[in-house]
Amino acid sequence: MAEKGSLVVISGFSGAGKGTVVKELEKLGGNYWTSVSMTTRRPRPGEEEGLSYYFVTREEFEKTIEENGFLEYAAFVDNYYGTPRKYVEEKLAEGRDVILEIESNGGSQVKTFFPEAILIFITAPSAGELAQRLRGRGTEAASVVEGRLRKAREESFIIDQYDYLLVNENGKARECAEQIHEIIRKDRYAPRRQQAFIRKLQDGFAELIERHLQENGP
Known part of the structure; x- marks a missing residue:
């Protein structure tokens, strides 16, 4: 039976480049599987159904909520x-390391169901740089950009709920991905990831103590 994989939540401000970082992470040769989210928003240029998102209607999404179909x-x-x-x-049961690229509110929800999940928050180097990236997309109205900046300010107050905070510098998404790769690798050695081995040690000590008592008395 495969060792259970790691669940890795990657969140960040809109415009921080988390999507680019995740793509770089997938190139590093790990045992990764990136979950595809479902959304009711319209596709952006270049986005593909089933690869970028599952694009559904509001009615379809709310039906899935009723069926308890979301993590x-x-x-x-x-x-x-x-x-x-x-x-x-x-995928976790198959031993794959599952990457969830989701909003920060979702990260806290996942932690409730999977306390062992690794939560990573990605930011731009500054608020000004974030605003510049959002405006540079050229795909959203000014009112939407303002809404995303307001949301970013709200999210900044819950970063403390995450395990790690990484800065995605301009042109350095690969380096940010390598940092995440290393975090996941080191997490393999956490005691919570090695419970079977710990139980084996405990049973071994109990067996040795019992044998000692049989041979030597109390």
Whole structure:
């Protein structure tokens, strides 16, 4: 039976470049599987159904909520985003390291169901740089950019709930991905990830003590 994989939540401000970082992470040769989220927003240029997101109607999304089909979900700038539960649990059981690129509110939801999850928050070097990146997209109205900046300020107050905070410098997404790769690698050695080995040690000590008492008396 495969060792259970790690569940890694990657969140960050809109415009921080977390999507680019995740793509770089996938190139590093780890045992990664990136979960595809479901959303009610319209596709952006270049986004593909089933690869970027599952694009659904509001009615379809709310039906999935009623069926308890999400690991986490949230509303953001008048749209829903959510992580289908079934596929994540299947991939973890297969031993894959599952990457969830989700909003910060979703991160705390995941931690409730999976206390062992690794939560990583990605930011731009500064608030000004973040605003510049958002405006540089050229795909969103000024009112939407303002909404994303307001949301970023709100999110800044919950960064403390995350395990790690990484800065994605301009042109250095690869370096940020390598930092995440190393965090996941080191997490393999955490005691909570080696419970079977710990139980084996405990049983071994108990057996040795029992044998000692039989041979030598109390």
